[in-house]
Amino acid sequence: MSHEASPTRYDNSAFYARCGKSGLKLPRVSLGLWHNFGDGADHAVARELVLGAFDRGITHFDLANNYGPPAGAAERCFGELLNKDLKAYRDELVISTKAGYWMWNGPYGDWGSRKYLISSLDQSLKRMGLDYVDIFYHHRPDPETPLEETMGALADIVRQGKALYVGLSNYRAAETRKAADILNKLGVRCLIHQPRYNMLDRWVEEELLGTLEELGIGCIPFSPLAQGLLSARYLDGIPEDSRAAKPEGFLKREYVTVERQAKLRELNELAKARAQSLSQMALAWILRQRAVTSVLIGASRIAQVDDNLGALSRTDFSEGEQSKIDALLSAW
C-alpha cells in the first residue's frame, strides 16, 4: 500500500518561504539524506523519516550523487520510497541532487566539467527513478574548469528539462556573483545557494548572505546543528548511537572535547531560558537571518524532526541573548 499523506500537512502556510526572488517556496525546515540513508541504514527508519517529514509539511528533500555509503545508495533508497510510497505526490515535492565531489574513478567522475555534471545527473535520475529533479547543484567550485563551462552545463540541464532550477554549493561570495552573472546571461537564474552555516561556523555572515540577498538568490544552510553537536546529544558524553560514535559518520569523536561539551552546556542553559531545546535555538538562530530561506537538517529519527520543527515557535533574539551567544562562541 502506498502512503496516504496527512491531510493537515499544509495547514500552516507560514511554514513556506519564497526562495530568493523566485516563484518557488520552500519549507523553513528541509530534510537532507547525507547520513542514515546508506546501504547499512535501517530502511524502516529511513521510510519513517521521509514519510513523517512529508506528513509534517516538509516538501523539500536534499540529496547528492555521492550520499551513502556507498556513493549513490541514498538516491537509490529515496528512489525506492518515492516509487512505493510517494508516487502520487511527485508534484508536491522539491527534490534536489548535486554533483561536484568524487563519484567514480577516472577523469570524468569529479569536480565541474560538463562531461561529469551531465553524466552524473543522468545517473542520479536513474537511481531515483525520476524524469527530472527540481534543483540541481554544482556541489563545490572547481578551480580548474572554466566557470563558463560549468554554468553552461547547468543552463543546458535546465533547457533539457532534467532540472527545473539550478543552485550552487560551497561557492564563496565573489565566485557566486560571477557564476550567477554567467547563468543570467544564458537566460537561467541561480535559484539557491547551499553553504555550511551554524553557530560554530559563521563564514557566510561576512559577505555571502548579503550577496545572496542583493542578487535575489535563496539560501539553505547545511549542517545547521554542526552535525548534531548543537543539540542535547553530546551534553554529557558521546552516545553509542550518535554520529560521532559511528565509523562512517563525518563528525569525528575527537572533535567532541570536554571543553566543547562545557560550552554546549552553557548554550543549553541559554536555550532553556528561551523555553527552547538547544537544537531549536541553534536553528532559530540561523532562521533569524533575512537571507535564509530554509534550514537543511539531517535526522536519525523522526522525534528529532519534531524537535527541530519547534524552532519556528521563536526565531527572534534579544540583544542580550545575541551578545551572550556571541561571547560564548568567540571562545569556541
Ligand SMILES: NC(=O)c1ccc[n+]([C@@H]2O[C@H](COP(=O)([O-])OP(=O)(O)OC[C@H]3O[C@@H](n4cnc5c(N)ncnc54)[C@H](OP(=O)(O)O)[C@@H]3O)[C@@H](O)[C@H]2O)c1
Ligand atoms: N552541500 C554540501 O556540501 C553539504 C554538506 C553536508 C551536508 N549537506 C546537506 O545538509 C544536510 C544536513 O546536514 P547534517 O546532517 O550535517 O545536518 P545537522 O542538522 O547539522 O546534523 C544532523 C544530525 O544531528 C543530530 N540531530 C538532528 N536533530 C537533532 C535533535 N533535535 N536532537 C538531537 N540530535 C539531533 C542527528 O545525529 P545523530 O545521528 O547523532 O542522531 C542528525 O543526523 C545533509 O543531509 C545534506 O543534505 C550538504
